[in-house]
Structure formats: C-alpha cells, structure tokens
Amino acid sequence: MRVIKFLFPALWVCLGFFSVSLTWVAISREPVPAEKIISGGFPFIELLGVLIAGVLIRATRERPRILILALVWLIPGYAGWSLASGESLMPLRDWIPDPAIEFLSNYRLILSLLSILPLFWLGQLRVVGALLVEVLPCFLMVLAYPFVPLMIRTSGRADFDPVLLRMDQWIFGGVNPHFWISARMQPWLTEWFAFCYSLYGALILAVFGLLILSDRKERLRQFVFRFTLILAIGYTCYALVPVQGPVFTLAFPEPMDLRYLQGVKEALMDRARIERDCFPSLHTALTVLAWGTLLNHSRRLAWVFSPFAFTVPVACIALRYHYVVDVLVGGVLVGAVLWITRSNKKRRQGESPA
Numbered sequence: 001m002r003v004i005k006f007l008f009p010a011l012w013v014c015l016g017f018f019s020v021s022l023t024w025v026a027i028s029r030e031p032v033p034a035e036k037i038i039s040g041g042f043p044f045i046e047l048l049g050v051l052i053a054g055v056l057i058r059a060t061r062e063r064p065r066i067l068i069l070a071l072v073w074l075i076p077g078y079a080g081w082s083l084a085s086g087e088s089l090m091p092l093r094d095w096i097p098d099p100a101i102e103f104l105s106n107y108r109l110i111l112s113l114l115s116i117l118p119l120f121w122l123g124q125l126r127v128v129g130a131l132l133v134e135v136l137p138c139f140l141m142v143l144a145y146p147f148v149p150l151m152i153r154t155s156g157r158a159d160f161d162p163v164l165l166r167m168d169q170w171i172f173g174g175v176n177p178h179f180w181i182s183a184r185m186q187p188w189l190t191e192w193f194a195f196c197y198s199l200y201g202a203l204i205l206a207v208f209g210l211l212i213l214s215d216r217k218e219r220l221r222q223f224v225f226r227f228t229l230i231l232a233i234g235y236t237c238y239a240l241v242p243v244q245g246p247v248f249t250l251a252f253p254e255p256m257d258l259r260y261l262q263g264v265k266e267a268l269m270d271r272a273r274i275e276r277d278c279f280p281s282l283h284t285a286l287t288v289l290a291w292g293t294l295l296n297h298s299r300r301l302a303w304v305f306s307p308f309a310f311t312v313p314v315a316c317i318a319l320r321y322h323y324v325v326d327v328l329v330g331g332v333l334v335g336a337v338l339w340i341t342r343s344n345k346k347r348r349q350g351e352s353p354a
Contacts (some may be wrong), residue, residue, distance in 0.1 A: 010137035010225040016231040018143070024239070025150050046140065049074065049132050052116065054212030059124045068188050070118040076104055077111030101294050109330070117327045131212060137224055141231040149274050151239040160241050160279065164323040171324060178246045182254050193315035194261040200287050200312050204306055207290045210297055222341060223293055229337050230289060234282045237329075243278035247320035256320060282324045284330030287312040 060067040104111075118123050144222060168177055204227075211220040247256075258265065291309035293300035313330070316322040 005334070007223060010221070010228040013225070013232050014137045014230045015140070016141045017235065019145075021144070021151050021235070025154050026085070043296045047135065047208060048132075048207065049137065050209045051212060052128060054127050055119060055124050055131065056208050057124045058128075058215060059211060060118065066118050066122075070115050074112070074115035077115050077132055100220070114175055123173065131220075134220055135208070135224055136215065137228040143229050144231075144235065146274065148235050148238055148277065152242050152274075153274050154189075155239045155242070156242065157242055159249075159276070160243050161323075164243060164325045165246075165249070168324045176250075177260055177319070177324055178250055178320065179252070180250050182318040182320075184308075185254070185318065187257070187259065190256065190258060190260050190318070193318045194265045195309065196308050197283065197315040197321075198261065198265045198310040200283055200308075203290045203294075203309060204286060206301070206305065207293050210294065210301065214297065218282055219297070223289075226289055226341050227286070227338050228339070230282065230285050233333060233337070234280055234285065238274075238277050241279045242276040243323070243326065244276055244322050246323060247279045250320070252320065252338060278322050278326050279329065280333050281316050281330035282311070282315050283322075283334045284313045284327045285337075288331060292334075292338075 053071070055069055056070050056074070060070070094158060116125070116128075119128060131249060165176075171177075172180075193341065207223065208220075246252075287309050291305060294305060313327045316327050317324055
C-alpha cells in the first residue's frame with residue numbers, strides 16, 4: 001500500500017510510458033541503432049539549480065547574507081557543470097577565458113557542495129529531497145527523449161510530411177504558408193524567433209521556480225503531472241506519426257540566415273534534436289502550459305513573458321521546424337491534458353470524505 005501511495009499520478013504516467021515504449025522496442029525485429037541515441041544533461045542541471053535556489057530563497061528570507069554566500073558558490077558551480085557537459089552555456093564559451101572554463105569545469109563538484117552547505121546548516125536538505133521526488137517524473141520523461149528515435153525507427157511507419165503539407169495548404173486555401181512566411185521574413189524578426197524558440201525552456205524553469213517559492217506542493221504536483229502527460233503523449237505521437245518537418249522536405253528559395261543567434265540555436269536546439277519530432281509541437285504545448293500556469297499564479301509575471309510565449313508557436317513555423325498542423329495539434333494537446341487533469345482532480349475531491 002505504501003508503494004501505491006508513493007506512485008502519484010505523474011509517476012504512473014512515467015511507468016505506463018516506459019512500459020509501453022520498452023515493450024514496443026523489444027518486440028520489434030528492427031536493430032537498435034545506438035548511434036541514434038543523443039546524450040545530454042539539459043535541462044537536468046537547470047532544473048536542479050532552480051530547485052536548490054528556490055529552497056535557498058525560501059529558507060533564507062530573513063538571512064540575506066547566507067543566501068548571497070550560497071549563490072556565490074551555486075552560480076559558478078552550475079556554470080561548471082553546464083560548460084563541462086556542453087549544454088546551455090555552450091554559446092558563451094567564446095566569451096569566457098579558457099582558464100576560467102578550466103577552473104569551473106574542474107572544480108564544479110566542490111563549488112556545488114559549498115553551495116548546499118547552507119541548506120545542510122539550515123536543515124533544508126530533506127526539503128530538497130522531497131522536492132526532487134516531486135519533480136522526478138519530469139527528469140524521467142526528459143531522460144526518455146534521446147531514446148524516442150528507437151520507437152520511431154521500430155514503428156516502421158512512413159513519414160507523414162506530404163499529408164501535413166496538404167492539410168496546411170487546405171487550411172490556407174491552397175497557399176503554401178511556409179513559402180508565404182519565408183518570403184516576408186525580416187532579419188530582425190528571424191533573430192527574435194530564434195531567441196524565443198531556443199530559450200523557451202526559461203519560461204518552464206520560471207514556472208518551476210515560482211511553484212517552489214510559493215511552497216504549494218499540490219500545485220507543483222499538478223504542473224508536473226500535466227508536463228509529464230504532455231511529453232508522454234507527444235513522444236508516442238512522434239512514433240505513430242513520424243514527421244521530418246518543412247526544413248528537411250521543402251526547398252525554400254530564401255536562406256534562413258542568423259547573424260547573432262545561430263550558435264545559440266544550434267547549441268540549445270539543433271545539437272540535441274532528434275529526428276522526426278514534429279507532430280505535435282511540444283514547443284507549443286509546453287509553452288502554452290507554462291504561460292497558463294503563470295497566468296493562474298502570477299499575472300504580472302505572465303504578462304512579462306507574454307510576448308515570448310505568444311511568439312513561440314509562430315516561431316515553430318517561421319523557423320521551418322513545424323507544419324501549421326503540428327502547432328495546432330500542440331494546442332489541442334494542452335487542452336486535452338487540462339481537461340483530463342481537471343476531471344481527475346474533481347473525481348478525487350468527490351471521493352474524499354467530507
């Protein structure tokens with residue numbers, strides 16, 4: 001009974017997804033191409049850093065000096081892990097002196113341990129452990145992303161790009177929306193789209209930080225459940241409806257040139273991107289989920305992120321990663337997950353004793 005109680009809804013989603021996906025790959029006669037698995041630590045390092053920083057801020061609200069001391073160690077510790085693993089700070093490598101990179105990379109473990117000493121002193125390590133359990137499903141589902149190509153390959157299904165392109169043209173009255181947008185793109189607009197598309201994870205991390213700071217366990221668990229369910233459904237759709245995306249299937253007359261953010265986009269998105277991860281657009285789904293959560297908990301912060309959040313779905317199309325149908329289905333996916341989780345919440349409230 002204790003095990004069943006521990007398995008809160010998001011963990012049930014993880015168990016279900018891993019059970020189905022592993023069975024799917026196991027019964028397939030296709031060889032498993034290990035070279036298709038893309039390793040990486042993003043966003044594990046970022047999410048763990050936000051979690052520790054949130055607990056630190058909560059525990060040191062009346063002791064700002066301790067917070068400052070902890071952040072002095074935490075920030076360079078995070079930088080060391082990120083630079084060593086080639087993750088989110090990779091675009092900054094050219095701006096950081098080599099001796100500093102070597103120092104941060106070599107001593108990242110010591111810096112990280114120093115940053116959590118205040119948590120040990122304040123008796124907050126148990127709180128960090130409890131929060132890690134709450135966000136564990138997110139770690140597990142992000143960990144599953146590099147293995148999704150195994151599901152796609154073993155599904156043996158043909159690409160659906162021609163079908164989605166015809167649907168896009170039907171929606172726009174016979175006009176190819178991708179060529180139409182490409183012909184009207186401006187350099188500054190391309191840079192803005194690349195910025196929002198590459199850094200959409202910052203919005204998700206902001207939501208995690210807000211929920212951790214607010215110390216509302218039930219709301220954090222609800223967001224984790226929705227986040228996990230969206231990824232599980234999205235990964236499954238990648239295998240059932242494999243789609244390469246317009247950037248690989250259409251011959252655009254205009255090149256996609258980025259003067260300032262090409263390195264950022266390649267480091268944060270292109271380098272770790274798997275094949276055929278288009279239908280549905282999880283960029284759209286997770287951005288809408290995160291912004292909606294912000295709107296419910298902090299309207300001021302939600303409006304700050306509004307230009308960013310509203311740009312991401314358009315950027316998915318303008319940067320040629322997704323078809324219009326991908327983005328629309330991403331929005332439908334969010335709506336379906338919200339309906340499922342709200343129905344589940346009402347059912348549990350109805351079952352609870354008065």
